[in-house]
Each structure stands twice: as structure tokens, then as C-alpha cells.
Amino acid sequence: MGQAKIRGTPEQRKQAAIERQLSLRPKHIVCNNCQAELSEMAPIDVAGMHGIDAAFVASCPHCGHDTYAIKGEREAVANMHMAIEDATGSEAQAGVVPSANKV
Template identity: 80%
Template structure:
């Protein structure tokens, strides 16, 4: 029996991946534009991105800026960072977020 079948159905494996990503959700993302603490963030679909453990996007209600939090291997994070820049057509800034909250 294949390893994937031992880990459950495709739906169960997808749910487990979502739960793993949500467990890495930071307490907040600090807006790269106005420095506001952004507590509401949306998980990004990382299912096809090798080397990325979790990625979240927050939209700042104060200045309208989107800020991203990405966790993973250094090279994969850099590549995703560049892909986001290409998609939004603007240079982005790197920052640091606090550790993920524990339940």
C-alpha cells in the first residue's frame, strides 16, 4: 500500500495540511506600510509550492496595503516573495512576525 493511502483519503490529507498551516499562523502581521498590527489574515493556498510551510496575507484597513507572512525554506520564501512582487507589480518589504500562537 502506498504511503499516501496510509495517511488517509485525499480529503483527510488536505484537511491535515490546512490544520498544519493554521497551527503556524502568527499572532499578527505588522503592516509593512503603516506598522499597524493586523490580526485578521487569510491563509494562502500553498499546496503546490515546495519548501513553503505556511503563508498568510493581511489587508490593512488603515492604509489599504497588503502584507504577507511566509514561513518555509529560505530559497522558497525568496522565490514566493518575488512571485508576489511580480503579481502585484510593486516592490515589497521583508519583515518579522511574532511566533505562531499556540492553542
């Protein structure tokens, strides 16, 4: 408990976690379906997802396809990828967002 007090109130710690995740947001991701450049994306709550640093989803205005950007440990990202496939009922495509794409 003493360490938590040092890091701030629960609200301050939550805000700091949100800011850390948003700092990992790429400038854009490429739609896995039609290859459109997507800059509007929403953060996904990754609290409690061990090994996931940040995750975002963008819905393509051109084709309606959802594309995800996930950053974290390789195994955790693979597990989240499979969970997305299970939740959406469709096969998801994996891609890579280059480091140069960071804000």
C-alpha cells in the same frame, strides 16, 4: 499508493495539510506600510510550492496595504517574495515575525 491509504482519504489528507498550515499562523503581523498590528489574515494555498510551509496575507483596514507572512526555506521564501512583487507590480518589503508571536 499504500502509504497514502495509511495517511487517510484525500479529504482527510487535505484537511490535515490545512490544519498544519493554520498551526503556523502568527497571532498578528505588522503592516509594512503604516505599522498597524494586523490579526485578521487569510491563508494562501501553498500546495505545490516546494519549500513553503505556510503563507498568509492581511489587508490593512487603515491604509489598504497588503502584508504577507511567509514561512519556509530561505530560498523558497525569497522566490515567493519576488513572485508577489511581480504579481502586484510593486516592490515588497521584507519583515520578520518573531517566534514569540506564534499562537
